[in-house]
Amino acid sequence: MCHTGSYLCGMGLGLVAGAIVGAAMLSRPEARKTTVGKAMQRVGNAVDSAVESVSDMM
Numbered sequence: 001m002c003h004t005g006s007y008l009c010g011m012g013l014g015l016v017a018g019a020i021v022g023a024a025m026l027s028r029p030e031a032r033k034t035t036v037g038k039a040m041q042r043v044g045n046a047v048d049s050a051v052e053s054v055s056d057m058m
Helices: 002-026 029-057
Strands: none
16 A cells, blocks of 8 residues: 555656646747746645645654
8 A cells, every 4th residue: 555655646646747848838939937846836835735646644
């Protein structure tokens, strides 16, 4: 069960990273930095909340 949760977490992070890269590639060069910055902040917030919820369970 523990390995399944780690696998799903890793897959989710991989999908998010792929979406960020895809969005960065499709956007205009001027907006690329802003798009990547916003996406990185969203991913950071998601990881922080995931870590917090896991630590609350333990």
